[in-house]
Amino acid sequence: MRILIKGAAVVRRPGEGVTPAADVVVEGARFSGVFPPGEAQGEFDKVIEAEGKLLVPGFVNAHTHLAMTLFRGLAEDLALKDWLEKKIWPAERKLTGEIVYWFSLLGLVEMIRTGTTAFADMYFFMEEVGRAVEEAGLRALLSYGVIAPTPERVEPELKAAEKFAREWNGAAGGRIRTALSPHAPYTCGPEVWREAVHLAKELKIPLHTHIAETKEEVESHRERHGKSPVQWLEELGAFAVSTIAAHCVWVSEKDIDILAAHNVSVAHCPSSNLKLASGIAPAWAMLQGGVNLAIGTDGAASNNTLDMVREMRLAAILAKAKAGDSRAMPAPEALKSATQRGATALGWAKDLGAIEEGYLADCVLFDLDAVHFTPGHDPLADLVYTASGADVEMVMVGGEILMEGRNLLTLDEEKILARCRELARKFR
Amino acid sequence: MRILIKGAAVVRRPGEGVTPAADVVVEGARFSGVFPPGEAQGEFDKVIEAEGKLLVPGFVNAHTHLAMTLFRGLAEDLALKDWLEKKIWPAERKLTGEIVYWFSLLGLVEMIRTGTTAFADMYFFMEEVGRAVEEAGLRALLSYGVIAPTPERVEPELKAAEKFAREWNGAAGGRIRTALSPHAPYTCGPEVWREAVHLAKELKIPLHTHIAETKEEVESHRERHGKSPVQWLEELGAFAVSTIAAHCVWVSEKDIDILAAHNVSVAHCPSSNLKLASGIAPAWAMLQGGVNLAIGTDGAASNNTLDMVREMRLAAILAKAKAGDSRAMPAPEALKSATQRGATALGWAKDLGAIEEGYLADCVLFDLDAVHFTPGHDPLADLVYTASGADVEMVMVGGEILMEGRNLLTLDEEKILARCRELARKFR
Numbered sequence: 001m002r003i004l005i006k007g008a009a010v011v012r013r014p015g016e017g018v019t020p021a022a023d024v025v026v027e028g029a030r031f032s033g034v035f036p037p038g039e040a041q042g043e044f045d046k047v048i049e050a051e052g053k054l055l056v057p058g059f060v061n062a063h064t065h066l067a068m069t070l071f072r073g074l075a076e077d078l079a080l081k082d083w084l085e086k087k088i089w090p091a092e093r094k095l096t097g098e099i100v101y102w103f104s105l106l107g108l109v110e111m112i113r114t115g116t117t118a119f120a121d122m123y124f125f126m127e128e129v130g131r132a133v134e135e136a137g138l139r140a141l142l143s144y145g146v147i148a149p150t151p152e153r154v155e156p157e158l159k160a161a162e163k164f165a166r167e168w169n170g171a172a173g174g175r176i177r178t179a180l181s182p183h184a185p186y187t188c189g190p191e192v193w194r195e196a197v198h199l200a201k202e203l204k205i206p207l208h209t210h211i212a213e214t215k216e217e218v219e220s221h222r223e224r225h226g227k228s229p230v231q232w233l234e235e236l237g238a239f240a241v242s243t244i245a246a247h248c249v250w251v252s253e254k255d256i257d258i259l260a261a262h263n264v265s266v267a268h269c270p271s272s273n274l275k276l277a278s279g280i281a282p283a284w285a286m287l288q289g290g291v292n293l294a295i296g297t298d299g300a301a302s303n304n305t306l307d308m309v310r311e312m313r314l315a316a317i318l319a320k321a322k323a324g325d326s327r328a329m330p331a332p333e334a335l336k337s338a339t340q341r342g343a344t345a346l347g348w349a350k351d352l353g354a355i356e357e358g359y360l361a362d363c364v365l366f367d368l369d370a371v372h373f374t375p376g377h378d379p380l381a382d383l384v385y386t387a388s389g390a391d392v393e394m395v396m397v398g399g400e401i402l403m404e405g406r407n408l409l410t411l412d413e414e415k416i417l418a419r420c421r422e423l424a425r426k427f428r
Numbered sequence: 429m430r431i432l433i434k435g436a437a438v439v440r441r442p443g444e445g446v447t448p449a450a451d452v453v454v455e456g457a458r459f460s461g462v463f464p465p466g467e468a469q470g471e472f473d474k475v476i477e478a479e480g481k482l483l484v485p486g487f488v489n490a491h492t493h494l495a496m497t498l499f500r501g502l503a504e505d506l507a508l509k510d511w512l513e514k515k516i517w518p519a520e521r522k523l524t525g526e527i528v529y530w531f532s533l534l535g536l537v538e539m540i541r542t543g544t545t546a547f548a549d550m551y552f553f554m555e556e557v558g559r560a561v562e563e564a565g566l567r568a569l570l571s572y573g574v575i576a577p578t579p580e581r582v583e584p585e586l587k588a589a590e591k592f593a594r595e596w597n598g599a600a601g602g603r604i605r606t607a608l609s610p611h612a613p614y615t616c617g618p619e620v621w622r623e624a625v626h627l628a629k630e631l632k633i634p635l636h637t638h639i640a641e642t643k644e645e646v647e648s649h650r651e652r653h654g655k656s657p658v659q660w661l662e663e664l665g666a667f668a669v670s671t672i673a674a675h676c677v678w679v680s681e682k683d684i685d686i687l688a689a690h691n692v693s694v695a696h697c698p699s700s701n702l703k704l705a706s707g708i709a710p711a712w713a714m715l716q717g718g719v720n721l722a723i724g725t726d727g728a729a730s731n732n733t734l735d736m737v738r739e740m741r742l743a744a745i746l747a748k749a750k751a752g753d754s755r756a757m758p759a760p761e762a763l764k765s766a767t768q769r770g771a772t773a774l775g776w777a778k779d780l781g782a783i784e785e786g787y788l789a790d791c792v793l794f795d796l797d798a799v800h801f802t803p804g805h806d807p808l809a810d811l812v813y814t815a816s817g818a819d820v821e822m823v824m825v826g827g828e829i830l831m832e833g834r835n836l837l838t839l840d841e842e843k844i845l846a847r848c849r850e851l852a853r854k855f856r
Contacts, residue, residue, distance in 0.1 A: 072814065073806035077758035110799045274745040275813070277754040304813040305800050314742070317702040326705040330505035371538045372733050374845050375852030378501035385703070385732040386500065390818035417802045424803030 001045050001399060002027050007037055008050035008365060009379055013354045014057060014336040018379050024055060026361040029398040033357050048394065048404070050365055054379055056335070057353050058117025058362035058397065059308035060342025063208075063246040063267035063296025065123045065145075066107035066132075067100040070424060071301035080214070080276050088301060091427075092124070099423055100125035104132035105416045107306055111138065112408060114307040114389020115364040117397045120244055120267065120296070120346055122181040122208050126164045134172040137402045137410045139362065141244075141346045142168060143181035143208050148192050158195055165203060175398065177205065177347060179244070184210040185229040186217055193236050206242035206347055212255070213247040214278045230255035239264055244345050246296060249273050249281040253289075256282070260290035265345030268337070270314045271305075272298035284319040284328040287337070294342040307389035312338040316384050331384040365394035429473050429827060430455050435465055436478035436793060437807055441782045442485060442764040446807050452483060454789040457826040461785050476822065476832070478793055482807055484763070485781050486545025486790035486825065487736035488770025491636075491674040491695035491724025493551045493573075494535035494560075495528040498852060499729035508642070508704050516729060519855075520552070527851055528553035532560035533844045535734055539566065540836060542735040542817020543792040545825045548672055548695065548724070548774055550609040550636050554592045562600040565830045565838045567790065569672075569774045570596060571609035571636050576620050586623055593631060603826065605633065605775060607672070612638040613657040614645055621664050634670035634775055640683070641675040642706045658683035667692055672773050674724060677701050677709040681717075684710070688718035693773030696765070698742045699733075700726035712747040712756040715765070722770040735817035740766040744812050759812040793822035 003026040010019045012034060023040040025033045033040065075087035100123070111119065118139035121129055126144045133140045144161040148154045165178040180196045180203075182188035188196075200207055211229050212218050221229045230251060233239060239262035246267040248259070259266060268283050287293045295315050297306045312334050319329035329337075340353030351360045366387060373382050373391075395403040402410050431454040438447045440462060451468040453461045461468065503515035528551070539547065546567035549557060554572045561568045572589040576582045593606040608624045608631075610616035616624075628635055639657050640646050649657045658679060661667060667690035674695040676687070687694060696711050715721045723743050725734045740762050747757035757765075768781030779788045794815060801810050801819075823831040830838050 070803065072803065073809040076806060076809040076813070077755055080754050083754065106799060106802055113799060271745060274749040275754065277748040277752055277756070280749055304809070307800070310738070310816070317699060320705040321702040321708055324705055326508050326511065326703065327505055328705070369845075371534060371541060371841065371845060372735070374534060375498065375500065375848050377852065377856065378504060381501040381504040381732070385504070388738070388816050388818060390816060413799065417797075417799060420803050424805065428805065 002043065003399065004040055004044040004047045005050050005055060005365070006047055008053045008055040010034065010355055011054070011056045011335065011380070012356055014339045015332045017332070018054070024355060026396070026399050029360055031355055031357055031359050031361050034355060048365070052368055054366040054368055054383065055355060056364055056366065056383065057339045057355055058364050058395070059115045059338050060294065060346060061111065061116045061119035061296050061306065061308050062244060062265065062294035062342045062345045063269055063298055064107070064119055064121055064306060065299035066121050066129060067095070067103040067123055068299030068301045069107045069110070070099060070103040070427065071299070072304045074301065083276070094427065095124060097125045097128045099427065101128035101132055102416065102419050102423055104129045105136065105411060106420045107300065108132055108136040108138060109408065109411055109413050109416055110306045112136065112395050112402050112411070113392065114309060115392035115395060116306065116308050117362040117364065117395060118343065118346055118348070118352065120179070120208055126168070130168050130171060130176055133176055135410065137397050137400050139175045139348070139397055141177050141179050141206070141208065143179035145181045145183045146192060146196070147183045147187045148189070149187055154192055158192065161196070162199055165199070165205060169203065169205060179206045179208040181208045185221060185232060190236055193233065193238050197238055197241055200241040206244060207238065208244040209246065211245040211248055212250045213273070215250050218250040228252060228255055230258050234258050234262065242347060246298070247273065247278070247281065248286065249279045251282065251286070256286055256289040256291060259286070263292065265292040265294050265341070267294050267296040267345065268315055269296045269298040270318050271311060272302040275302050280318060280322045282322060283315060284323040287329070287333065292341050292344055293337050294345040295338045308338055309387050309389040309392070313385055331381045334384045335380065361399040362397050364392050366391050367393045430471065431474045431476065431827065432468055432472040433476045433478050433483060433793070436481045436483040438462065438783055439482070439484045439763065439808070440784055442767045443760045445760070446482070452783060454824070454827050457788055459783055459785055459787050459789050462783060476793070480797055482794040482796055482811065483783060484792055484794065484811065485767040485783055486792050486823070487543045487766050488722065488774060489539065489544050489547035489724050489734065489736050490672060490693065490722035490770045490773045491697055491726055492535070492547055492549055492734060493727035494549050494557060495523070495531040495551055496727030496729045497535045497538070498527060498531040498855065499727070500732045502729065511704070522855065523552060525553045525556045527855065529556035529560055530844065530847050530851055532557045533564065533839060534848045535728065536560055536564040536566060537836065537839055537841050537844055538734045540564065540823050540830050540839070541820065542737060543820035543823060544734065544736050545790040545792065545823060546771065546774055546776070546780065548607070548636055554596070558596050558599060558604055561604055563838065565825050565828050567603045567776070567825055569605050569607050569634070569636065571607035573609050573611045574620060574624070575611045575615045576617070577615055582620055586620065590627055593627070593633060597631065597633060607634045607636040609636045613649060613660060618664055621661065621666050625666055625669055628669040634672060635666065636672040637674065639673040639676055640678045641701070643678050646678040656680060656683055658686050662686050662690065670775060674726070675701065675706070675709065676714065677707045679710065679714070684714055684717040684719060687714070691720065693720040693722050693769070695722050695724035695773065696743055697724045697726040698746050699739060700730040703730050708746060708750045710750060711743060712751040715757070715761065720769050720772050721765050722773040723766045736766055737815050737817040737820070741813055759809045762812045763808065789827040790825050792820050794819050795821045
């Protein structure tokens with residue numbers, strides 16, 4: 001299959017501006033070249049007319065819990081403790097594989113519609129999430145969330161995590177990779193972390209966890225262990241393997257140095273952190289300190305969308321207020337965090353995050369012919385500060401078109417929405 | 429003209445939940461009744477089928493500068509001082525009536541598309557803004573922005589403001605009202621404020637100004653006057669007339685008490701305050717303190733959209749982090765600020781902000797049949813935390829339909845976009 005994406009303005013490498021018009025050629029799963037308009041040679045099985053549109057590397061959602069789309073709007077405006085203990089955790093105990101499968105599909109529909117091509121997901125019934133990802137055509141780093149607050153939970157939880165990680169790594173023609181996910185320092189003790197690190201080394205896969213989401217969590221960790229969660233994990237050797245650390249809202253300068261020194265990727269989730277009143281992560285300080293800062297939506301229970309384009313905007317403007325400097329997190333840096341740095345976080349650093357010869361063909365096309373993109377002085381600023389996922393009209397992953405002209409090609413949206421509404425009625 | 433909006437879920441009064449299904453009747457410019465499905469009697473000139481959709485009072489943008497759509501993306505990621513002094517102010521000196529007219533139309537297209545039915549605008553060449561509003565069909569409180577940093581500017585500026593305020597108050601069949609706008613305490617001295625208050629009393633119109641946007645502004649005001657801008661304005665008697673105070677990022681508890689005691693409406697502009705690194709206004713503290721907290725987008729130079737639905741979401745989640753409490757600014761309160769409290773701010777308290785018999789028929793219809801509104805446990809939470817302006821499909825102002833099925837009925841969108849692109853090319 002040879003595809004020509006014709007005449008679009010192209011963000012070839014996020015952070016390096018916009019090429020005003022180019023012809024992009026896709027052969028099989030990869031880009032085979034970016035040419036001046038009209039100069040791409042040979043025959044094409046398909047031509048996508050893209051004049052006046054903007055082609056961007058696919059967005060990477062570095063932290064989510066896909067099937068939590070079930071809980072969107074279920075438990076609003078509560079105190080965090082009540083939200084978790086009275087609503088979310090009891091509801092999660094009633095989950096089934098069937099529910100996780102359908103609500104993962106729902107999340108995948110939303111991700112495709114808003115331009116996400118790859119994501120990191122940590123949840124339960126992960127085989128069902130894997131099946132859904134296989135059908136949808138996205139790229140994903142999947143992991144079973146290990147929660148082992150008591151000693152007797154340690155072995156069964158680790159077993160479940162290991163089983164999924166071994167069986168699904170490399171699935172869907174390599175689109176699915178796996179990780180190990182001790183849920184957090186406060187839900188998993190040292191033995192879980194050590195065993196997870198050991199396994200991650202053996203399987204050559206990363207860790208994906210939550211760190212320093214709330215002030216209370218960090219304070220109580222310091223009381224019990226005499227050090228921050230980041231320092232504690234470093235000393236346990238957790239950062240000896242590649243790690244995605246979601247949140248990192250309450251990190252010190254010393255923590256930031258540790259994260260940077262060990263190449264830990266942070267999945268910054270600004271909507272969720274604001275909505276749950278967790279706080280505002282020092283995103284710009286982390287980037288300035290050399291941390292690979294990616295962006296995530298977190299689950300739809302606390303966002304309540306999976307729209308990475310809107311999340312990128314929020315990350316960009318929130319970073320300025322947090323840093324007290326309107327020059328902080330400029331548009332190119334925000335775009336880089338939402339795409340290329342996310343690809344690095346997920347372990348696809350060499351293959352994803354650019355529209356250049358040899359890279360995997362994961363990309364999205366924005367329709368710029370809309371009032372909010374007018375007059376169009378600066379397409380990159382418009383993309384970061386003005387766009388939303390609703391402006392995405394074409395999505396491609398590994399050379400396969402998942403959405404074209406806003407029509408989904410791999411999933412039956414109507415059926416998925418209907419089935420999810422029915423399941424949600426029963427669940428309530 | 430008698431219109432039936434049939435079968436929608438209806439937010440009759442923001443803050444009081446959702447009626448699952450109702451028939452809403454519009455006669456002329458006003459709602460004439462809200463009935464159980466199927467019980468509206470009589471003949472209708474038009475029926476809008478709205479089963480499965482959500483009808484909400486129109487959004488009110490309490491602070492913007494419409495024609496700044498020209499500057500969207502023109503001057504990004506700069507320090508605030510450079511942004512204003514090197515980019516925005518020099519650019520504003522090159523404005524013409526023609527530019528203001530066309531870019532106001534552009535802003536109006538964007539507002540209609542995203543569900544705004546009324547707004548407060550302060551700018552220059554206001555006759556041109558008035559013409560544009562007249563054509564578009566929206567409702568607006570318009571004012572000429574008085575900037576008089578030197579004594580010789582006082583008289584001509586006040587004359588211009590008075591002329592516009594007198595001539596346009598009540599225009600467009602009452603859809604346009606006027607205000608007086610000393611730009612800010614730091615750009616207008618006491619004589620301007622006193623004269624503006626005097627005139628506002630005579631004309632029975634409100635003031636619309638900027639207060640306490642940046643920390644530097646408040647600190648330098650305290651140094652020069654020994655009190656905060658809010659206290660200074662109170663002592664000058666400014667709050668003796670109805671006032672919209674944009675921003676109020678840096679207000680003390682005492683300031684909040686003063687704003688509440690004088691029924692000052694605050695136009696909270698969270699996107700602009702974040703993007704310009706001004707800070708985070710204590711929105712929930714103001715609401716809890718009894719302030720009429722409305723929401724505004726500010727101009728497109730610092731937002732960069734005019735989407736009130738997205739602004740409402742940001743206000744709601746940001747308030748929680750600022751207050752350190754995830755229960756702060758719950759969904760019904762955010763919706764109230766984005767609609768009814770905005771109507772109060774603009775001076776339409778008795779006529780706007782509810783879908784009830786006798787109220788002016790300003791309303792918008794959301795299409796809920798979308799993946800991000802599924803499964804739909806709580807339509808109000810979905811509206812506040814999930815929706816964006818792109819989900820609006822019908823907009824009505826005073827019984828006149830401005831958009832239906834996402835098609836604009838009063839404005840020629842294609843022509844406006846083309847003209848604005850051409851003018852922007854010349855402007856650069």
